Amino acid sequence: METFIGVVETGSFSAAAKRLRVGQPAVSKSVAQLERRLGVRLLMRSTRGLTPTEAGQNFYERARRTIEEADEADLAARVASPGLVGILRVSAAVSLACLHIVPRLPFFLAAHPSLSVDLILSDRQVDLIPEGVDIAFRAGQVRDSSLIARKIATCRRLVLGAPSYFERAGVPATPAELTRHMAVIYSEQGEGVGGDNWSFRQGELEIPVTLSGRLRISAAEGVRAAVVGGMGLAIASEWMFAPEIASGAVRAVVTAWPLPALDLWALFPASSRPSDKARTFAAFVEAEMRKPYSAQE
Numbered sequence: 650m651e652t653f654i655g656v657v658e659t660g661s662f663s664a665a666a667k668r669l670r671v672g673q674p675a676v677s678k679s680v681a682q683l684e685r686r687l688g689v690r691l692l693m694r695s696t697r698g699l700t701p702t703e704a705g706q707n708f709y710e711r712a713r714r715t716i717e718e719a720d721e722a723d724l725a726a727r728v729a730s731p732g733l734v735g736i737l738r739v740s741a742a743v744s745l746a747c748l749h750i751v752p753r754l755p756f757f758l759a760a761h762p763s764l765s766v767d768l769i770l771s772d773r774q775v776d777l778i779p780e781g782v783d784i785a786f787r788a789g790q791v792r793d794s795s796l797i798a799r800k801i802a803t804c805r806r807l808v809l810g811a812p813s814y815f816e817r818a819g820v821p822a823t824p825a826e827l828t829r830h831m832a833v834i835y836s837e838q839g840e841g842v843g844g845d846n847w848s849f850r851q852g853e854l855e856i857p858v859t860l861s862g863r864l865r866i867s868a869a870e871g872v873r874a875a876v877v878g879g880m881g882l883a884i885a886s887e888w889m890f891a892p893e894i895a896s897g898a899v900r901a902v903v904t905a906w907p908l909p910a911l912d913l914w915a916l917f918p919a920s921s922r923p924s925d926k927a928r929t930f931a932a933f934v935e936a937e938m939r940k941p942y943s944a945q946e
Contacts, residue, residue, distance in 0.1 A: 652680060738780075743771065750768075753933075773837075778917045788886065789912070797918070802939065803911065805903070807884070807885065810881070813879035828859065834864070877899060888913075894943055
C-alpha cells in the first residue's frame with residue numbers, strides 16, 4: 650500500500666523509489682504484484698506520467714486512509730513514550746509558533762526528557778534538507794513534491810480590525826465595501842497565505858476583492874501590531890489573531906461571506922522516512938491545535 654501510494658503521489662516509479670529509498674525495480678515489482686493479487690489494473694501511462702485508473706484511484710483513497718489510521722494509532726502510543734532522544738529541528742512561522750506551539754512545548758519536553766528541540770522561527774519557507782530540518786509547519790497550499798505533507802489542522806480566514814478603526818472608518822458589511830477601507834496587507838504571499846486579492850463566497854455567488862492600503866508588511870507580527878493599533882483591517886487566519894479575538898482587541902466583520910479556509914501542514918523531507926521524533930511531534934501539535942485557544946492559556 651505504501652509503495653502504491655508513493656507512486657500515485659509522485660507520478661512515477663523512480664520518484665516513488667527515491668521517496669521510499671528503495672530501487673526502482675522493487676517499486677515496479679511491488680505494484681505489479683499488487684495488481685495481480687487484486688486482479689485489476691491500477692495505473693496507466695499518460696503524457697503526465699503514471700496516473701491511477703478509476704479502480705486505482707479508489708484503492709489509493711482507501712489505502713491512504715488505512716495507512717493514516719495506522720500511523721495515528723502508532724503516534725498516539727508514542728506521544729506518551731519517553732523514549733525519544735537527540736535533537737529535533739523544527740521550522741515554523743513566527744506567529745504560529747509563538748502563539749500555538751511554544752506555550753505547549755513544556756508538556757512535550759516533560760514527556761520526552763532525553764529530547765531537545767531546535768526551533769527555527771521565520772515567515773520565509775525554509776528549505777528543509779539543506780538546513781537539516783526534521784519537520785516544518787506551514788499554512789496554505791503545499792506544492793513542493795520534494796516534501797511529505799500531512800494536514801493537521803484547518804481554520805477560518807476572517808476580515809479583522811480593531812474597534813478603534815471601525816469607530817473611525819465605519820464597519821463594512823459586504824465584500825464590495827472593503828475596497829473603500831484601509832487595509833494592512835501581509836505581503837508574504839507564500840501559497841495563498843497573504844496578499845491583496847481575495848474571493849468571497851455566499852452560496853453560488855463569488856465576489857473578488859482587491860484590498861488597498863498604504864501599509865504592506867512582510868512579517869505576521871507586524872501585521873498583528875498594525876491591526877491592533879487601529880491602522881486598518883486585515884484578512885488573516887484565526888490562528889494569527891487568536892489572543893486578540895479572544896480578548897476583543899480585534900473583531901471579525903463581513904462574516905456572512907466566507908473566505909477559503911486555511912490548512913496547516915506538517916512537512917517532512919521526502920528523501921527519508923520521517924523520524925519517530927518528528928512524527929511524534931506532528932501528532933502532538935495536531936492534538937494541541939484542535940483545542941480552543943483559551944485552553945492553551
